[in-house]
Amino acid sequence: GAVVSQHPSWVICKSGTSVKIECRSLDFQATTMFWYRQFPKQSLMLMATSNEGSKATYEQGVEKDKFLINHASLTLSTLTVTSAHPEDSSFYICSAEVPLVGETQYFGPGTRLLVL
Amino acid sequence: DAKTTQPNSMESNEEEPVHLPCNHSTISGTDYIHWYRQLPSQGPEYVIHGLTSNVNNRMASLAIAEDRKSSTLILHRATLRDAAVYYCILTPIGYGGATNKLIFGTGTLLAVQP
Secondary structure (H helix, E strand, O other), X not given: OOOEEEEOOEEEEOOOOOEEEEEEEOOOOOOEEEEEEEXXXXXXXXXXXXXXXXXXXXXXXXXXXXXXXXXEEOOEEEEEEOOOXXXXXXXXXXXXXXXXXXXXXXXXXXXXXXXX | OOOOEOOOEEEEEOOOOEEEEEEOXXXXXXXXXXXXXXXOOOOOEEEEEEOOOOEEOOOOXXXXXXXXXXXXXXXXXXXXXXXXXXXXXXXXXXXXHHHHOOOOOOOEEEEEEO
């Protein structure tokens, strides 16, 4: 099946620093990727839809200036958490839509962020 | 977005079949029924999806009610590796992009006893 990778798998950073998370589709080209956040014991919350070559579409309540998304190629989307604070500590997961399979998405393994 | 209702948790014994129900009484004619599962500390994994007819794949079977207001994910022989949160999600038929975004509910936590 389609493979999606994320890097890094986990990161610890100091409050106020910025953290970049990469999401790659390894064996297919993804025009559309999605970013989710998941807090402990909770479900996944969609943050934004990332479209190659255009601006991301953010869900209501998600700060676009804090969570910068760039989808510069058909195999790579990045999420940058700017000026991270402890409340941004979470499990960040990306997914990619497989072309011609339509409505199925494949997910990355997730990135665990801890902000001290 | 059409809403789904699932039991919070279920238990099964290893090697036995498991039937995970999902109610979606407000489903529209253009909604697919998707099932994903999430193992602990991992990203979700696609399981199966269908529109009107029952579907089978190597992981599971999906039984869809005739009126499409409910569906059941069937794991034929549960293993310890099937312990996960199972999500039933409706997505509109589309051509990619924002129309296919997945809205996750709370899902069903499946525990498998040896």
